[in-house]
Amino acid sequence: MDVPLPFVMEPATRAATSPRTNESRLVAAAVAGQVSHPIVYASPYRVGRDGVLRLLPGSGGIVLNRRVGDPAVGLAADHMEAGVSLHNNGREVVGPRDGPNRALMFYACVGNRARVTSGPAEGAQGTVVGKHGGINHVIVDFPPHVKRRMRIGDRVQLEGYGQGLELPDFPGVRVQNLSPRLLRRWGVRTVRGRLLIPVTHTVPAELMGSGMGRSEGVLGDLDIQLSDEGLVRRFRLGSLRLGDLVAVCPLDYRYGPSRRPGTITVGVVVHSDSKVAGHGPGMTPLLIAPAACVRLVCQPQANLALVLGLRRLMGAPARGARAYRF
Template sequence: MRTNKDRLVRISVVGEIAPAKMRSPYSVTTEGTVRVIPVLGGITYNVKVGDSAYGWAGDHVEPGVSVMARRKEEEIPLMTLSCIGNEVIVMSGDAKGSRGFVTGKHGGVNHVLVHFEEEVLGKLMVGDKILIKAWGQGLKLLDHPDVKVMNIDPDLFEKLGIQEKNGKIHVPVVAKIPAHMMGSGIGASSSASTDYDIMASNPEDLGVADLKLGDIVAIQDHDNSYGVGKYRKGAVSIGVVVHSACVSAGHGPGVVVIMTGDESKILPEEVERANISDYLVR
């Protein structure tokens, strides 16, 4: 597909590795029980892109490394301009010079999620400075002006197996998510700087028990052109699963939207595997 890739601005955005965060010592589940479990932020050593989105003794687990803005004025560009697949460089500490890539972003707490190889994780420290070579916002499909693309590195976009056939954009996905299954995050002002959650307390019953971090999914009847989760019959949004399932009501695996438009233009095709880790992890 023809794009304006050669006209996109590549710009630095910066942050630092965020500490682990908990709003309370306790997480209250949808069953009314209380659990003491990890929640947000930090360096997560044993959960990474490609792993299951379910089954962890945690809540909103962010795979790999969570990056936050060091100063308030850096937060909007960090969250908005960072795109899945962007190159990341450690700029301080024992792992200085090490490289990784963006796997997602998590609204509310405003974390950009980054994958580093295992040998790098052991050298990282909370507070280490992180530089992201942000590239991708403003990407257009020149022959499909009604389809909006966002939050995706152009080089990664070209690797996802997306094909143009008979005027339609065929996208490999692992699941099609009905509109009524989407929850927390709906109504946010910008789909270019946040995620929203699949509400699936019983994933086996809803057919999403096999979802993995990094999976590509389709959300049916949701238009994310100018905000998050606008219900519109016949719309479709394509997204990437970025954080784990959650224990609280209205929450679940988070999805960052990378494409949105009408089903007359975008045709999701279910396949056994469609995960960004296949194109980015060594």
């Protein structure tokens, strides 16, 4: 690893300013999807990397008792999307048949606002918290009382706003899937020509698994394998939470994920762990930057639940950790 991960973390500094953006040039577009039904494939069993067969709930639907801020590791689930999973089931007569869902996946940015447009919870507001490739879902967080009123098939409309976002003072930094709203509240700052980016964890690139081989970085996520117990302990990955903002080093996700010395990708944890070989908690990329222009700020509070004010208290902390109030 060309980036010295244990030493790149540093305390936050006050002598910093918010980075300039091109937000005034962005275009907002409404996109929509339906609350998806969970899917079970030909066999309900999931074969773990340890050879054990497991029967576990997976992706899709409305997860009623978990949300961002809760642990991503150790749940009795596999690739659980902690929120409301959206998929646009429309079919186009021009372009690819799944074009409407691909547009939903592309336009949606983490931090975008969402609104229920049908069903008993019509009018309720939520927030986009991730994108899950493969199954091709956009994940939206709603308060628990709203989720209990929602139904499979309800329509949800998003304000797709953020693709095309740039940082003019940092032309080497690529912004993807990141809403201006999240960027403002995240606490990203500039000081002496560098970006200070708050994260909860750093992740060595050799742990990245499912999602490698994609040729883009805007339609999904990349899994963090937790099969190496030594690295999991060293980088505290057993304490990952849904919504954590994490840095993967060295990883370049501009044109699809690839290991590239001197490059850091910062993203958000969007789904739970998996025991299947090559899989684990998923990360949707947000910022890709040369390591030379970045300093990672160690902040356990760098989680969407707190950054966006979605919760006042995060879920039960991992052993030895603290709960953080907003």
